[in-house]
Amino acid sequence: MDPAAGPPAMRYRVLGPVEAWSSAGERLALGPPMQVRLLAVLMSQPGTAWSIDQFVDELWQGRPPKSAAGNVKTYVWALRRALRSPGFPEPAILAEATGYRLVLDAQTLDSAAFDDLTQRGYHALRQDRCSDALRAFEAALALWRGEPFAGLPGRGVLLSVRARLEEQRSSLLEEVADLHLRAGRHNELIEPLRAQIDGDPLRERPWGQLMVALARAGRRADALATYRRLHRQLSDEVGVEPGPDLQQLHTRILRADRELSTFGARPPDKPPPRLVPRQLPAPSTLFTGRTRELARLTTLLLDDTGPAGTVVVTGTGGVGKTWLALRWAHDNLHHFPDGQLHVDLGGFGTPTQEASPSAVVVRSLLPALGVKPLEIPAEPAAQFALYRSLTADRRLLVLLDNARDAEQVRPLLPGSARCGVIVTSRHTLPGLVAAEGAHPLALDLPSTAEARQLLVRRLGAQRAAAQPAAVDELISRTARLPLALSIVAARAAARPTFPLQAIADDLAESRGGLAALATDDAATDLRTVLSWSYRLLSADAARLFRQLSLHPVADISAAAAASLAGAPPHLIRPALDELTRTNLLAEHSPNRFRCHDLLRAYGEELTDVHDTAADRSAVRKRVLDHYLRAARAAARLVDAGHQPTDPPPDASLPAFADHRSALAWFTIEQRVLLAAVDEAVAHSFNAHAVQLAQTLTPLLSRLSRWHDLAAIQATAVTVAQGRGDPRAEALAHRDLALAHLQLRRYGAARRHLRSAMARYDQLGDRPGQASTHLHLAWVYDTEGNPAEALPHARAALALSSSSDDRRGEAVALNSLGWSYARLDEPARAIVYCEEALALQEEVEDRLVTAHTWDSLGFAYHRLGVHPTAAACYRRALLLYSDAEDQCGRAETLVRLGDAHQAEGDHDTSADLWREAWTILDRIGHPEAVELSERLAAHR
Template identity: 85%
Template structure:
């Protein structure tokens, strides 16, 4: 069976005959399933997509009839199994990888880009042309452009336009300029504001000997842009115009790539600051330029390899900053942590979700749930850009391969202590081996830090320092910092002290015995005061390389004002870097050295006590932040120790969220580190406190990871109550990620553990989550059943907040079933309880439910009043998503009474909020607004 959507929707039997799919509504339903193959659609979701908010009363039955008819047609045509399958979460279309033409298009496109990365231009061109040959017209041709069909159509059309431009570039490179002229004109007629095809047409005309026509084409584009959008052509086209005026011989020669793409809307600038002490490496910098900036423009992957501390990252950053102009679409940077001292290396999925996709403008709720889809989205977003991607500190090829962008015009710079032969062999990466700098370059580094006069006065001592540090850049930097901090010390004395010192860093010595980094580090360590030395050792026990002054104080077991001098001393000695005020970073090599020292000099009890102190700190502060963000949140277990004077406190939820934004990655690492070192109670309690914070920021992937760890440690502790809570919060993440089957599993486990210990509050909470899950899946009757059980359980223990939430759930459920008066009665009871508890957010939810019910009764003035009350409470609670939902429904009420202008204004306010938080409903609301323009 072949399913085709790149044109009119059709299905062909194994014999090649098109199937008679039936009515237009059946075709549209099949198109919706084809738009997202494998995704489950509930009846309610299909109703919304098919009728766009205006369904007939028989809509649900009609959908089932359409499904039955389509399955019968597909099965009769020879499909061995029904392609449309029904499950607990809805209907889904299950296809083989190549059965759908859009999937084949994506596969061929990626093959082409893969070939292009390896400079196999002819193979790339064949793959691209085969992908374009699959198109038979506009995607879903003849079907209304709204909902998921519109979003998928827009995405596919953008991919096709980008691919046509890539093909035109390849054809220009092989001299097919005459053949390109008319196709490019046709392409421009279809999308006249897309600048790149105009530039390609100018080049094709110029190479065909028609310079006058090429210049006329530029003037035509100039007038068009001025008239339509009031701007001039971009700098790339302006430069191209100048080159044509000057009859640039290089431009008029086939085999060059003169036309560049316009800069994307989001331009990431993630590179860290350039290394201030960098000197020399002229040959290696030139080699990188040759490999990454060839005649055809930015392209390719380079792996810089070498021993630890040799300066791989410095070289990569120096080259990157020197060549920013070649990457107008931005620079991405990730430390992959492949050779960190404590934590495991970053997984490719975590890198894409937490760093790369957000940097490219993807909002949290827009990130797909599955890693394969995350990588595909990353490749799509980089497919038409000129980016520099710096992947620092990679462990192996498998960690890097999924992070290669989807464009041969991107440059990828990887640093690693391994040679990554798999990346070189399979992906065509170019290795650059970084050896020790020359003696002249090492002297240049020291002279730059010490000053020419001091170095010239003691040349023999400078030579000995270079010899004793084995020219290793990190060692040279530490020695230079030590000497510069003590300007009156004779350099020979420093060299003598270095020669006499022997320390310990066995895991990080180089192959050459002369390059003993341990000597340098142990010497620097021995010059520290006892307090700074102790803190340096303890910093290796911290779960992450970054640490705040407050956390360092807890780690060291002293007030912040007593720890600060030690932090300053470590910073002056280059054993710590203050990246921002009162926030510090310790290099992995130094953390490894500190770990050796603490293992050798501190007792196991001292190390455990230090770990416990910093875990106590993070738990105290995170719990305080959680309460600021969600006043109703309560921990299961009591806090081990109360807040102390060194812990930051928060005036309101804004301050709490600002702190969390800085510490989020550290806190996630802390949960894992606590679990790894046997602090299971801390790991579980910290995971509980992270739930309201991660939820408010819609960080569902991180919430899922944290709660999975919480489940593990709770099971290890044999603590069923904590395990129940972890399963419940893990289900919350899965519901938001639309992993409904997993959500059902974890809610059942949560219920089982609550039953085991007789926790009625936990049982009620699990039932409320099940009610939400079933309502989201489109089964309000099942949702009502669970809301009733939640009410019974909460009432039995006089849990007023739980009773209020259950009553509101019942009210909403009855209103969803058109039983509006019953719904109102339940909601009014809920409102009384919420107002008694002074729970603004709960009251806001209930007023919204009342508005929905009154709207259903046709009591539009009353509904509008309820909605306005909800909006006022959402504003007090500062819940943007709740406010947006209510604005939409208030707009619906105004629309129902014919007040179109007010409804459109309210929808626009809601859209602004949804866009800001990256909510998936923003697209749906945007399409609704487009219908009223």
């Protein structure tokens, strides 16, 4: 053991009976079986917080006693006492807001050490270092003492973790056998392989390895007898023959081939991480039938060893591709113990709507696989490589819904053939089938019986049975298309007193076609159904339906719909209700609506026919005005120093009580706001694009959405340059630099700040110059060079003073104070910080004041006056909490902990650091790692 590593830590074992050993090498008494089971649940996912309800479900599996919750707390209390050790004074089980979690070093848990050794072995194998790989693999296998969690009931989370670990062990045994065969140790392998086969007789790879070992040892007859035994066993127990690789090996042994190589070697992959994503939406309650297609998916996606392959489900719009995929996925969750990923690729929205680029999609998938925002690589190629690495050797289901073409899908295919992939698309994607070996599954119309079942489920058996001829005609007129059937059924269900024949007659009289989605078969023509629904609308609802198709995304609030229509909210609500009742719009949450992409496409066709280009342009402008004005109001509440250009008046705005409600609104609307920037550029509303980007900066910053901030500010730079607007260009460069700074791209941040400074110098804009100097000071300080930051802070103060910018002066004074404190001149720092506080009484900016109290606390800490430092830090914490600035709060908590540590109050300092670490880890801040190491050293 490395002497610098400190005293030995506690050890936890799950690869066999569950055990815990003290740092002194003593096995700890863990208590009764139910208590041990609770510890096993914690060890199955270390670091994960479990709620009381989750513990109850895992321990009693749906039949808990009335005292279950109290029992859980008792078990936790008893385990905390049991896990105390002279080398580990802190309790290993920590209380969280959401429950309890087990805190331990990963290498003290044998299953984590097993994963680490396995990964090292595969890494060595990829580099052809076979001896190193073998040592790592055998060290990993030596950790096993029996079945994982031996003696505990195999259910719930323990069942899935046990299955994953045993699968990894079986695969590793096969890799070890393969390495021994490569080294010519076939005689030594024969008996271990026989024992391995006896334990798991349906895995084919060990059978092939045994046949190779016997044949190489000169026991050709025994090798052939082994194949016959396997053939009988598979035929009797499973009803199948050995796979083609084994059949080929059998033939080569019959021919006395002396060049037999190892059998069934697979490329080494990284073991799956512990994070298990569960992203599947709920299946449709209207789904019926499709028995043949569900069975076909099972055949294509599952084989004897588990999930494998890619299936492309194709068919016309509205035929039920997503319904089928979700139904099958939910029915087969147990085959995918490592989780499910889902993404709507947006391949077929409105004709002008671009599909989601794969580079954008992969950035949204990485967090689901455990990657923190600041750990996402900057370049798309690196993001795709990381995605493939994280999905390698995992049993995942990936549902890529609504794909436009093969190029959109190809980069998103996982890095392992063991994953199941379902792609849904209106195109057949021949390139994916030809180049990637995907299996096509064409989804035709449902049968008449299945269509009738859908209607009966929606209308009720009694009403359908009373009018069978009308039901048959509805099925015929809607071409059995599930989307059309659901619209018709909703129309009938909303009018329970209408005869079904009257609805069928209306369908018979309505003709037309949906050109963008036309097929060779007139029975799949959607416009018949959609135009029939549209014709029944009032004039106001029909106009709103057309206008909604021009909204940047499918999701819209009632307030935004009112602005889009140019009417007060109370006048637009009846039209929204009418569209909802006719299923042309869905109110998926209070005052929020969503329109299916087929309906949006139909609405856009209608607006092209019925509305002028000027009308459409006016709708888009009202939408952009709405989001610009609302975002501006939110930004001003979140950041008092944010003063964007006033946008035009708007018909309706959300009401913000304070900065908290403003942040809540932005959290909901951020997707549409980001899309609105692109929409403004696409339709030549360049001023709106630039102003929106400027306005979103404080909102995105508060939520640490640095990748999104970088994207829209890059757009703003380009648009501002094209418009010849140096002021807007300068601000875009400055805000783009902020994003690069937070992403730790210091060189890029400095380049953009120099560009901003050049524009501000050209304009003679002193406040802009001052702000840019402050950002430069921030960059140099974050890089660890406060001496370089100091002249920029001085320049910012001089510029702010000369332009009578009181807030700018306050910020610059604080920056000077912080820099002097960092340079170990605390007395000078205190003078500047106190002067800054005096100015802030005029500007009343809670965040600027919080920063200054934090700087003042840091200066007193450097001066050695720790009680005063702590008092300043607590003033800053109150302001950060009020502003909901989690990053600032965490950084001040760290420094407050330092102050208590300096006073010898180690317990309080540890508590403060732990609270800070929780915040920093949640937002993916890089300082979380350093703080974690500090906490470990403290223990």
